[in-house]
Amino acid sequence: MQHMAQLSLGQEQSQGAAVEVRGLGHIYAGRDGAVPALTDIDLNVPAGRFVVIVGPSGCGKTSLLMMLAGLRTQTSGTILVDGRSIATPDPSRVGVVFQEASLYPWLTAVENVEFPLVLKNAPRDERRARAEAMLNLVGLSGFGGRYPHELSGGMKQRVSIARGLVQDPPVLLMDEPFAALDEQTRMTMGHELLRIWSQTSKTVVFITHSLTEAVYLADEVIVMSARPGRILDRVPIDLPRPRTYQMMATDVFGALRERIWHQIRDVP
Amino acid sequence: MSTAAVILIRIALLAAFLGAWEFLPRTGIVNPMLLPPLSLVIETLGDILGRGDFREAMLVTTAEVLVAFIIAVPLGGAIGVLAAEHAYFGAIFRPMLFYVFSIPKSIFLPMFILAFGIGFEQKVAYATFSTIFIVIMSASAAVESVKADYVLVAQSYGATRAQILRRIYIPSMMPILLETLRISMIFNFTGVMIAEMYASRTGVGHMIANWGENFMLPQLFAGVVVLAVAAMSFNELVRYMEARCSTWRS
Structure with a gap:
């Protein structure tokens, strides 16, 4: 009976969640011995959700993202992506999608987009067509x-973004992708990202320092503490979609932003 | 200033230079024994290019330059990559390489004569020695020019080590590598010339040194023209390749 219950629980989780993190911890070997970077991270991102992670610098947000991408191995806990x-x-x-300047300067835009397909030895015509379609999707x-x-x-x-989507993965991870842009471009790009997201129905995990950006984009904002990074709060953003710039001036938006800010600013 | 104007001025300067070369010795403003007029040098150039011993000397010099280049560039490149990529090797040898790089290489020439004689091997050994340090430095700089982000992005798309080498390292380093080829050829050529002029029985450098000692200035200048044309041709060839490979460089 107990066995059955566990089994059904497992199925439920793998069906619903695109990204599932359980009891994740990370310790890295620093100059003065072991430094805990992340502790007790539990995260459940249902398919198609837009989740934004905010937190002070050095809270391990990027480490977490690297682990979700399989680029770094956690010390403890499990990560399931797509089950x-x-x-x-x-x-x-x-x-x-990384921070600025992650494109290869010796490749053209379309060659950059098709780069992941080149690594897979996809036929030239096929990958070129796919890359062009992605450029079209992102308005280029x-x-x-x-x-x-x-x-x-x-x-x-x-x-x-086009390069991140070219292999049609169910999950898109974004590490402060708009941090280096000016305010106006940043707003436009946020809006564009929501359009692309609604057209592709991806699950997005997005890291940012900007609380306005976080509230504007997210279904849910995960607030992390300073090192060792823990989850302080999960803030559901129930603003209607599609989001508009006008919403930023509303009281609800301000209250959500305030709730997050209160938890981050107390951190020394 | 427009491109056309720049080109016109360049041509005018070149014409003035060549004209002065002809005119100043002819009128005796410059001693024609020290600077033979251009027309005489060109005439002599025709003569020496037809001479068997000069052609043979050119062949010997070319062979020395090529062999030294073929040894110094891959070897220096490998050491440079190792120094940049391998933490321990780099930590141990990089300071030493930098120190030796700063020493003028020509002071070691007598040692090379004692060790290798004054033949082909000595020219190749000395030219390799005088070239390899600049190759090591440049190759290290080329590896360091590959941003960690470039590699991380490729890894996130599942690139293998071989793919990272071929798709990231090689294209990213290409402009600096071509620049290295160009500069190492300058060092290499200089090394062979110095070695030939210092002690040798053959080679263009040896013939030029001889002509100088015997006050045969038209021949000397003709030899200089041949070497200058050869050096500049190689330089321009690599620069052409550089321009083609670096369209992405802003």
Whole structure:
């Protein structure tokens, strides 16, 4: 009986959650011995959700994202992506969009987008068509032949997003993708990202320092503490979709932002 | 200033230079024994290019330069990559390499003569020695120019080590590697010339040194023209390749 219960519980979790983290901890070997970076991280991101992680610098947000991407191995706990554990990078399940300047400057925009498919030895015509379709999705059709230095900061991040989506992974991880952009471009890109997200129905885990960006984008904001990183709060954002810039001026938006800010600012 | 104007001025300067070379010795403003007029040098150039001993000397020099290049570039490249990639090797040898790099290599020439004689091997050994340090330095710089982010992105898309080498390291380092080829050829050529002029029985450097000692200035200048053309041709060839490989560099 107990066995059955466990089994059904397991099924339920793997069906509902695109990303599931249980009891995750990470300790790294620092100069003065072992430094705990992350403790007791539990995270359940249902498929199609947009989850934003905020927290002070050095709280281990990026480490967590690296582990979700299979680029770093946790010390303890389990990570399931799309129902299966992830130990090494698996681009068919997870696409990653990094901070600025992660495009290859010697490749054109379309070559950057098709790069993951080149690694898979996909046929040229097929990967080119797929990359062009992705550029189209992010609003860059006609810019495929440009080199990164010929593109603006916002356009570069559009290319990065297209590259993250090119293998059609169910989960997209984004590590402060718009941090280097000016405020206006950043707002536009946030809006564009929501459009792309609603068209592709991906599960997104997004890291940012900007609380406004967090509330504007998220279904749920995860607030993390300073080192060792723990989850302090999970703030559901029940603002209606599609989100509009006007919502930022509402009391509800302000109250949500305030609730997050209160928890982060107390951290020394 | 427009490109056309720049080119016109360059041509004008070149014409003025060549004209002065012809005119100043002819009128005796410059001693023609020290600077033979251009027309005489060109005439002599035709003569020496037809001479068997000069052609043989060119072959010997070319062989020395090529063999030294073929040894110094891959070897220096490998050491440079190791120094940049391998933490312990780098920590131990990099300071030493930097110190030795700063010493003028020509002061070691007598040692090379004692060890290798004055033949082909000595020219190759000395030219390799005088070239390899710049290759090591440049190769290290090339490896360090590959950003960690580039590798991380490739890893996140499941790239294997071989794929990272081929798709990230090689294209990322290519502009610096080509620059290295160009600069190492300058060092290499200089090394062979110095060794040939210092002590040798053959080679273009040896013939030029001889002509100088015997006051055969038209021949000397003709030899200089041949070497200059060869050096500049190689330089331009690599620069052309650089330009083609670096369109992405802003």
